[in-house]
Amino acid sequence: MSLETVVEDIREEARARARDIEQDADERVDAIIADAEEEAEEIRLERQREVEREIAQEREQRLSSANLEAKQKRLEARRNVLEDVRGRVEESIASIDGERREELTDELIAATAAEFDEGASVEVYGRTDDEALIAALLESYDGYTYAGEYDCLGGVVAESEGSRIRVNNTFDSVLETVWEDNLKEASDRLFEQ
Structure with missing residues (x-):
């Protein structure tokens, strides 16, 4: 075997090993990218759920606040009507x-x-x-x-x-x-x- 043949075999073996390392690196990169994309999707979905929960909570709080305000206004209107009725009754009694x-x-x-x-x-x-x-x-x-x-x-x-x-x-x-x-x-x- 000539030295050139040995050198060529070593080079070929080095190239094959480099291809294997490169292929292994590509596979690792693909796996890392896939894991990162999966994790990013999970984070995105969790964040979306959090935003939806916050929106629902904010909607519920505003609705509750609006209902309370409406109830207070109804009670105030009723109180005013009852005070008016009471005033009319007092006027009627006073005029007997x-x-x-x-x-x-x-x-x-x-x-x-x-x-x-x-x-x-x-x-x-x-x-x-x-x-x-x-x-x-x-x-x-x-x-x-x-x-x-x-x-x-x-x-x-x-x-x-x-x-x-x-x-x-x-x-x-x-x-x-x-x-x-x-x-x-x-x-x-x-x-x-």
Whole structure:
């Protein structure tokens, strides 16, 4: 064998080995690229899921916030309507006059008198416009006197120092009791859905 043949064999063997190394490197590169692409796709999909979750969460928060705001506005509107109804009722009660006012005031004075001991000295307060009416009705009660103004829609407030009792039988107190007892029913009727 000649030296040239040996050199050529070594070169051929080196080339073959280089091709094998190159092929192996290409395969490794392809595998690395495939793994990287797979990992990149997983990262992209995970990021896409995160973005979709964030969008859904943001949508849910905004929807919840909008629903809460709408509910608060409905409640405020209902409260305003109920306040308006209450104001109209108060105006209607304040405008009761004549025999009806006299009957109601008389009933409230009688209910008030029942709270005090017989023979007690009782001071009775009422609406300024009702002074003459109250004074006239009190003439049938011994020891009862009109003592002055009380800011109310009508009715009376009475007190006695001797028994340390104060009775509030005003139209306002009656309205407050009726209003509280019937507010839910009134609200349900006004806002039937």
